Amino acid sequence: MKPQLLTSVLAISALTLAATFTASPSRAHKTQTSFVCDISNGVPTTIAQTAQGDVPVIRWVSNYFSSSDWTPERRCEEVSARFQVYNTNETLNFLTTGRINRQPVVCVAQSWGGSCAGLLFTLKPGINPGQTLRNLMGVKNMTSGPLSETNGRVYIDMNRYLEETAPIPTDSGSNSVQPQSVPQPNGTLW
Numbered sequence: 001m002k003p004q005l006l007t008s009v010l011a012i013s014a015l016t017l018a019a020t021f022t023a024s025p026s027r028a029h030k031t032q033t034s035f036v037c038d039i040s041n042g043v044p045t046t047i048a049q050t051a052q053g054d055v056p057v058i059r060w061v062s063n064y065f066s067s068s069d070w071t072p073e074r075r076c077e078e079v080s081a082r083f084q085v086y087n088t089n090e091t092l093n094f095l096t097t098g099r100i101n102r103q104p105v106v107c108v109a110q111s112w113g114g115s116c117a118g119l120l121f122t123l124k125p126g127i128n129p130g131q132t133l134r135n136l137m138g139v140k141n142m143t144s145g146p147l148s149e150t151n152g153r154v155y156i157d158m159n160r161y162l163e164e165t166a167p168i169p170t171d172s173g174s175n176s177v178q179p180q181s182v183p184q185p186n187g188t189l190w
Helices: 002-022 025-031 072-088 129-137 158-164
Strands: 034-040 043-050 053-059 094-100 103-109 118-122 147-150 153-157
Touching: 034 053, 034 072, 043 072, 053 072, 053 129, 072 118, 094 118, 094 129, 103 129, 129 153, 153 158
Parallel strands: none
Antiparallel strands: 034 043, 043 053, 094 103, 094 153, 103 118, 147 153
């Protein structure tokens, strides 16, 4: 009877261990991703460095906040660092919008439908935050893909966004980042 019990315990332990490793692919995906600011065709760009390649996240073209020393370059550096902190802390699950100090913001949410759990950046006053987030991330398809809405708020699933967005093709002779399928702004939204 004891050999059967030992066999059962070992089998259950093996199944539990296997389930633990296969049940958390998103955690492994996050730890393999780094967020950096790089210059892409002269434009500061937040880039997600993934196992599949460099994925453009945000192109910083607006000078709207430059009068307060938040140039596109500085916003790129600061916001890329925030993306990295939230990614390391495993709170970069969804991007959404909210208000902080009566200003429209883009922030991280830990779950779909959840509230802002951390500030990424401030948007220009008087704009539609949800539409700006859609434009910013180049997400247009609302029936499938990483975008969803609840109660009028836009949520972008960052894991799906990184999986479904084509990486920037690499140039074998250069280390510079070349944009590919990056949304172009209609003016100076961001």
